[in-house]
Amino acid sequence: SLMVIIILTTLVGNLIVIISISHFKQLHTPINWLIHSMALVDFLLGYLVMPYSMVRSVEHCWYFGEIFCKIHTSTDIILSSASIFHLSFISIDHYYAVCDPLRYKARMNIWVTFVMIFISWSVPALLAFGMIFMELNIKGAEEMYCKHIYCKGGCAVFFSKITGVLAFMISFYIPGSIMLCVYCRIYFIAKGQARSIKGTSQKLQTGLEERNGISQSKERKAATTLGIVLGVFLICWCPFFVCTIMDPFLNYAIPLSLNEALIWFGYLNSTFNPMVYAFFYPWFRRALKIILFVSRKHARAINTLSENQNNQMRKDKKAAKTLGIVMGVFLLCWFPCFFTILLDPFLNFSTPVVLFDALTWFGYFNSTCNPLIYGFFYPWFRRALKYIL
Numbered sequence: 001s002l003m004v005i006i007i008l009t010t011l012v013g014n015l016i017v018i019i020s021i022s023h024f025k026q027l028h029t030p031i032n033w034l035i036h037s038m039a040l041v042d043f044l045l046g047y048l049v050m051p052y053s054m055v056r057s058v059e060h061c062w063y064f065g066e067i068f069c070k071i072h073t074s075t076d077i078i079l080s081s082a083s084i085f086h087l088s089f090i091s092i093d094h095y096y097a098v099c100d101p102l103r104y105k106a107r108m109n110i111w112v113t114f115v116m117i118f119i120s121w122s123v124p125a126l127l128a129f130g131m132i133f134m135e136l137n138i139k140g141a142e143e144m145y146c147k148h149i150y151c152k153g154g155c156a157v158f159f160s161k162i163t164g165v166l167a168f169m170i171s172f173y174i175p176g177s178i179m180l181c182v183y184c185r186i187y188f189i190a191k192g193q194a195r196s197i198k199g200t201s202q203k204l205q206t207g208l209e210e211r212n213g214i215s216q217s218k219e220r221k222a223a224t225t226l227g228i229v230l231g232v233f234l235i236c237w238c239p240f241f242v243c244t245i246m247d248p249f250l251n252y253a254i255p256l257s258l259n260e261a262l263i264w265f266g267y268l269n270s271t272f273n274p275m276v277y278a279f280f281y282p283w284f285r286r287a288l289k290i291i292l293f294v295s296r297k298h299a300r301a302i303n304t305l306s307e308n309q310n311n312q313m314r315k316d317k318k319a320a321k322t323l324g325i326v327m328g329v330f331l332l333c334w335f336p337c338f339f340t341i342l343l344d345p346f347l348n349f350s351t352p353v354v355l356f357d358a359l360t361w362f363g364y365f366n367s368t369c370n371p372l373i374y375g376f377f378y379p380w381f382r383r384a385l386k387y388i389l
Contacts, residue, residue: 003054003264006271006365010046013274013371014039020287020384027287027380030113031093037117038086042270042367045079050267050364057260057357062155069155074128076157076263080334080363081124081171083270087233087330088175089116091182099189127170137163141345144252156256157263157341161248164345172241172338176233183230229276232328236269236366239339240359247345254344260356262337267364272329275373285375287384325373333366 017039021027052072056062062069093113096104131137141160159167240262247254337359344351375381 003050003057003361003364006267006361006368007046007050007054008368009372010042010050010271010364010368010370013271013369013375014043014046014367015371016375016385016388017274017371017381018043019388020381023387024287024380024384030108030110031090031097033110033113034086034090034093034116037120038083038090039274039370041079041082041086041120042273042370045076045083045267045270045364045367049076049079050361050367053263053357053360053364056155057264057354057361060353064155070132072155073157074132077128077132077167077171078121078124080266080270081127082120083273083366084171084175084233084237084330084334085120085124086117087229087273087326088178089120090326091179091229092116095182095186098186123170127167131163131167137167139163141248141252144349157259159244159248159341159345161345164245164248164341167341168241168245168338172237176237179230179233228328229326229330230328231331232272232276232325233269233331233334235328235332235335236272236330236363237266237334237338238331239336239343240266240334240341240363241338242341243337243339243343243351244341244345246343247341247347247349250343250345250347252345252349253347253351254340254349255347255351255353256344256349256356257353258340258351258355258359259337259344259349260353261351261359261362262340262356263360263363264337264357264365265332265359265362266334266337266366267360268333268362268366268369269330270333270363270367270370271365271372272333272369273326273366273373274371275369275376276325276329285379285382287380287382287387289379289383289386326370329369329373330366333369334363337363 018036021032021036021039049072052064053076064072093108096107100107137159139160140162141158240259243254243259243262247259340351340356340359344356375385
């Protein structure tokens with residue numbers, strides 16, 4: 001079925017990303033560790049969350065007990081939110097790489113990257129486990145939950161008005177706003193520099209490009225890529241989060257099936273992420289080739305390429321473009337799910353369970369797409385894949 005394909009694609013794609021970056025020491029750069037961490041998030045989403053969500057969506061019943069339901073729901077929130085946090089931090093990295101290349105290495109060093117990774121994991125973990133196991137998610141709506149939502153053999157995701165707004169702000173609005181602001185900043189900087197360069201002679205233009213390390217064309221494509229990533233992110237996740245925040249105010253009229261469908265729609269963002277990176281990053285594709293074909297020639301090539309990777313990130317037009325695709329895929333997958341979660345409480349939880357399951361799986365599909373994106377855009381990823389296979 002489609003759900004099985006999404007799960008397998010998510011697992012295989014993100015596993016290749018993890019192996020590629022872990023195996024090749026030349027790829028142990030700050031930005032790649034951030035990508036590695038996001039791939040791990042997407043892989044765990046496909047391994048720990050999606051299979052049980054598939055059973056719940058297909059059987060319309062939960063066979064694993066109430067305690068494991070809380071564990072599953074908490075893990076789902078942690079990994080989905082962590083994927084969003086990673087995307088926002090990757091957009092910040094690309095902002096400095098494109099707009100402030102001279103201070104990029106100083107600002108985005110390995111320790112800053114580790115802090116970003118720590119925040120991406122810890123904040124969602126505190127939010128999810130604290131909210132679910134302390135049952136803060138139903139606080140203020142206990143009567144509604146007990147009468148209309150809770151049932152034995154079920155495992156529905158439920159948020160009260162307060163917790164729905166809180167989850168929306170922390171898991172979606174804040175990181176989504178960061179990505180949107182970064183995209184707008186890159187776009188206007190690129191547009192301003194394009195006008196500035198246009199009024200100069202060809203000779204002066206060449207000098208400016210050499211000093212700045214980025215050309216008008218590269219800046220334009222960088223902004224385009226970031227815009228694609230942002231668009232996919234909003235499309236995938238916005239519906240889920242909007243439904244989450246609106247559902248309590250609509251007396252929980254959104255059907256559970258719609259909420260489930262929007263969750264799966266959000267999952268698709270994790271599926272698309274590796275596809276975006278694989279499509280835009282030459283070093284990813286080359287690593288994939290090494291993994292697949294065990295070629296020493298490709299290994300030497302990736303060594304040479306990775307040595308200049310930091311310089312390439314601020315010069316290569318595909319860097320920011322890849323981020324745009326990642327964000328776009330993420331939004332495409334998760335927006336419907338979160339929109340439904342936000343809206344469902346305002347609709348008296350009238351969203352059909354089938355629709356909610358479908359949107360949840362569409363969100364899961366994001367984790368499936370991530371490694372595919374990597375394989376398409378990153379040469380190092382493709383070479384690493386050849387080497388592994």
